[in-house]
Amino acid sequence: xxxxxxxxxxxxxxxxxxxxxxxxxxxxxxxxxxxxxxxxxxxxxxxxxxxxxxxxxxxxxxxxxxxxxxxxxxxxxxxxxxxxxxxxxxxxxxxxxxxxxxxxxxxxxxxxxxxxxxxxxxxxxxxxxxxxxxxxxxxxxxxxxxxxxxxxxxxxxxxxxxxxxxxxxxxxxxxxxxxxxxxxxxxxxxxxxxxxxxxxxxxxxxxxxxxxxxxxxxxxxxxxxxxxxxxxxxxxxxxxxxxxxxxxxxxxxxxxxxxxxxxxxxxxxxxxxxxxxxxxxxxxxxxxxxxxxxxxxxxxxxxxxxxxxxxxxxxxxxxxxxxxxxxxxxxxxxxxxxxxxxxxxxxxxxxxxxxxxxxxxxxxxxxxxxxxxx
Ligand SMILES: Cc1ncc(COP(=O)(O)O)c(C=O)c1O
Numbered sequence: 001x002x003x004x005x006x007x008x009x010x011x012x013x014x015x016x017x018x019x020x021x022x023x024x025x026x027x028x029x030x031x032x033x034x035x036x037x038x039x040x041x042x043x044x045x046x047x048x049x050x051x052x053x054x055x056x057x058x059x060x061x062x063x064x065x066x067x068x069x070x071x072x073x074x075x076x077x078x079x080x081x082x083x084x085x086x087x088x089x090x091x092x093x094x095x096x097x098x099x100x101x102x103x104x105x106x107x108x109x110x111x112x113x114x115x116x117x118x119x120x121x122x123x124x125x126x127x128x129x130x131x132x133x134x135x136x137x138x139x140x141x142x143x144x145x146x147x148x149x150x151x152x153x154x155x156x157x158x159x160x161x162x163x164x165x166x167x168x169x170x171x172x173x174x175x176x177x178x179x180x181x182x183x184x185x186x187x188x189x190x191x192x193x194x195x196x197x198x199x200x201x202x203x204x205x206x207x208x209x210x211x212x213x214x215x216x217x218x219x220x221x222x223x224x225x226x227x228x229x230x231x232x233x234x235x236x237x238x239x240x241x242x243x244x245x246x247x248x249x250x251x252x253x254x255x256x257x258x259x260x261x262x263x264x265x266x267x268x269x270x271x272x273x274x275x276x277x278x279x280x281x282x283x284x285x286x287x288x289x290x291x292x293x294x295x296x297x298x299x300x301x302x303x304x305x306x307x308x309x310x311x312x313x314x315x316x317x318x319x320x321x322x323x324x325x326x327x328x329x330x331x332x333x334x335x336x337x338x339x340x341x342x343x344x345x346x347x348x349x350x351x352x353x354x355x356x357x358x359x360x361x362x363x364x365x366x367x368x369x370x371x372x373x374x
Pocket of ligand 1: 087088222
């Protein structure tokens with residue numbers, strides 16, 4: 001199977017272990033097992049005893065009932081039977097495309113996006129049409145354009161809240177997209193790994209899975225729940241999709257680890273406490289980023305509404321990769337070049353890391369900018 005290089009993953013793999021200030025990270029500052037147990041108000045000694053007594057079988061093949069119940073509770077309409085546990089959202093997305101896409105199908109992908117949503121359907125022989133988000137529209141889709149592009153489509157895919165822009169589709173937009181998809185009989189693959197991190201209001205916006213019956217909803221422990229080390233995600237979809245995904249999953253997953261399943265269950269049963277911690281981080285950090293952008297004449301952006309990332313537009317006559325490589329060499333700060341996601345002229349920042357790292361990384365980025373010609 002031919003597939004394009006995954007731009008962002010290649011960039012991150014190359015630098016994230018050696019940089020000093022990681023402003024490319026997209027997960028909310030990760031928690032330790034001890035912090036997780038404290039948030040969940042569980043006694044560490046009891047947990048340790050449970051773990052020591054655990055017999056390490058394959059566990060429940062599709063995810064434990066306890067875990068699938070906790071995942072289903074994140075949605076209005078889902079039941080445990082609608083949930084299939086996967087190896088991260090990266091596994092969920094892969095299985096979702098394998099389940100629905102055949103050679104010759106049309107897939108409409110709203111871009112910029114996480115590259116899986118263009119490169120996997122392409123590799124499966126689909127024709128991928130891209131709906132470009134534009135900065136002047138606040139990185140929100142033009143729904144008239146979507147209606148045109150979606151004619152004859154099998155799948156419409158979106159990341160909501162969006163990575164990399166941080167834009168968020170409101171209920172009216174979700175319902176309009178549902179109307180467009182329904183008219184075509186298309187599936188919507190809705191990657192919602194950043195759901196729960198809104199800057200305003202209660203913090204969790206509706207899921208497409210609760211607005212449209214042919215949605216394949218994707219979620220994960222990595223980003224909003226700050227537990228990427230579990231490598232655990234899920235698909236929330238109607239039975240025929242889960243059956244098709246399972247056909248592929250039997251060849252590539254079998255089950256996720258029992259320890260991961262247990263820790264994810266504990267985390268999701270305490271999701272309100274975990275999300276409250278994480279919203280505190282993204283809201284505090286975005287205020288710091290916002291103040292920095294306002295004071296830095298050579299940077300501008302559309303303030304993100306949700307998630308952990310934003311696209312910065314920089315004023316310097318160089319490619320985004322040259323900017324990022326120079327910044328790493330001079331100051332040890334890691335950003336992601338827009339070129340890694342077909343967005344030359346921009347830099348992606350992940351602002352949900354440790355607040356001290358963010359502030360120091362931004363100050364050092366200003367020092368680097370001061371050395372650059374225009
Ligand atoms: C939009 C999106 N989907 C999926 C993933 C993969 O996440 P996971 O760690 O759950 O595999 C990422 C990771 O960056 C992402 O940004």
